[in-house]
Amino acid sequence: MPSEVVWTTKSVLSTIKKLRQGADVDLGCFHGRNPELKAANILFQLTHEEEEEFIKCSSDINYFVETYCRFLTDAGRTTVDLRDFQEDILETLGQEEWIPALKDVGPKVRNFILMASRQTGKTTTIAAYFAWYLCFHTDRNLAILANKQQTTFEIVNKVTDVFKGLPFFLKPGIESIGAGFMRLDNGCMLTSQATTKTAAIGFAIHVLYIDEFAHIQQNIARDFWRSVYPTLSSSLISQCIISSTPYGQDNLFFEIWDKAVKGQNSFVWKQVNYWEVPGHDDKWAEQMRRDFGEDEFAQEYELKFDLKTNNLLEGSQLNWLKRLSKIYEYEYKELDKTNLDSELYENLQWRKDFDPNKDINNKTDRYVISVDIAEGKDVNEKKDSDYNVAAIHQIKLKSLVQLRKLRRDEQRIENLFRMEQVGLYRDNVKDENVMAKVTKAIVFDQLNDEICKLVVEMNFNGKAYLAEFSNHEKFNDSIVMNSYHTAPIPGEKPPRKKPGFKVRSDKEYFSKLGKKLIGNKTLVPTHEETYHEFNAFGKDKEGKYKGIARHDDTVMAELNLARLYSESEYGDWLYDFLDAMEDSPTKRYAMEILKEPYDENEISDELFTSMFEDNVQKNKIEEIFKVNSERHFKYRPGTSF
Secondary structure, eight states: OOOOOEEOHHHHHHHHHHHHTTOOOOOTTBGGGOTTSEETTOEEOOOHHHHHHHHHHHHOHHHHHHHHOEEEETTEEEEOOOOHHHHHHHHHHHOEEEETTTTEEEESOOEEEEEEOTTSSHHHHHHHHHHHHHHSOSSOEEEEEESSHHHHHHHHHHHHHHHHHSOTTTOOEEEEEETTEEEETTSOEEEEEEOOTTTTTTSOOSEEEEESGGGSOHHHHHHHHHHHHHHHHHSTTOEEEEEEOOOOSSSHHHHHHHHHHTTOSSOEEEEEOGGGSTTOOHHHHHHHHHHHOHHHHHHHTSOOSSTTOEESSOHHHHHHHHHHHHHSOEEEOOOTTOOSOGGGGTTEEEETTOOTTTSOOTTTOOEEEEEEOOOOOOTTOSSOOOOEEEEEEEEEEOOHHHHHTOOGGGOSGGGGEEEEEEEEEEESSSOHHHHHHHHHIIIIIISOTTSEEEEEBOSSSHHHHHHHHTOSTTOOGGGBOEEOSSOOOTTSOOOOOEESBOOOTTHHHHHHHHHHHHHTTSEEOOOHHHHHHHHTEEEOTTSOEEESSSOOHHHHHHHGGGGGGGOHHHHHHHHHHHHHSOOOHHHHHHHHHHHSEEOOOSSOHHHHHHHOOOHHHHHHHHHHTOOOOOOEESSOTTOOO
């Protein structure tokens, strides 16, 4: 006959105390006489404070985890402060919404895919989510699958450990528990097993977690997915969570991930990089490469689907961009100074701290806009459309501290200023003509032609874009950066520069130059999408820079700004800007830098090498553009300091 004893936190603690003293006590409140586990179906009376705390924990997963979940650390078993990415994951998974048809709550994010580096606390994070879910739901079945049974056992054991460390009023009652299995008195059940073709078939699943999905044998993974996912997705309260490190591109995990980041399926995605963990800096990474091996580190820590790829940016640079994307959030803002239909620029976002209607000074400000024109839709619809992108940057003089850190070979006018991103237009539905109308509204209505320069890619539909953009009464040729669209011919007069630029074999050079500009804080991308694309941008197996399992349109818009550095008109523009600036210690210091003699090379040796593969031709061209070795003052004579 079940005990009619009504337990409280006070009586449970008293029982534990007496037990430790060796007294003969009633252990009916403990499962299997284990004081760390709560027995099923006991009568337990919560205090008013405990009721409020229970409700708070049920509605705030991060509070529950940071306050009550104890994990084994170097300091012993203790609560931990969640890292930012752990908070993001838990908050995403723990969001719920009311489902009228069922008169019950269900997950707001039904499908979630996670790609996380080793040693980032992924398993702990998932275990914390499962512990919260099991504590505060009723009549739900949760299943954990992985490539190895032992992996699933590890997660279940972590969930059990969390239960053991909870205060008694939060613990769920245990009906039965075993290796990789537990059944609770609230009707919830947690099971685990290695993934097979028929795994998880035969009973209803409300939360399915598949770990190391890329490493599951592919014939098994695909057969399992075809049999389980349709049934799972048909439920209104189901949730599917997938996680893995990469394992090449010929697998189901890559296919789901690739479509998720491109917005082609219902999966919400999250990537966690090694450098997001405190202490995992570039020095740590270099040691791990030596200890772990280059290929293993590339796959398990750098999250590369193709081991032959090399990320353009280093971990410290990506970490910096991620921090900027967290600081500077973006939002849509209606433009007050234009008559353009707002539906045309619905995908134009601005930094929250920047108001295009109030914060633009047409006398003291300067802006550059990098325009990347989409290649267009794939005729066979094998991939989604590229994006038309316009990245808007405000030109600002670097701080006095930054100017003082410039090396002697960096003390040129272009390096005294930074290009700080304040806006982004990104759209893959509307064509280049609409994009031109949007940029006209920005340049001619919100800004003006004297304070703005455009860098326009002409490889695809750039000509059509520029034709529409130039169709404005205030347009003049100085707005668009000019460049050589064709290589000079040896022995002939150099060709005339034309508006915009053509991407040739110089893409690698300007990509590396862009990396350098990001490294010295000259180029400052702040949009979250820009960070995500840089995180997946590197050399493919053919040695070409591109986005790997992600678009690279916003990346190219940023890197193309490096082309300003090969054109003297940009430097002249900055001189005019510096002249017009109000007097300040920073301006005076910048001018002092420019007093120093400087060897002006409009086209560097590296650029020649990258632009022209034929060394014979390159040598002839170098003769035409022979570098003037004469030392001279960079700042224009006659200008007062």
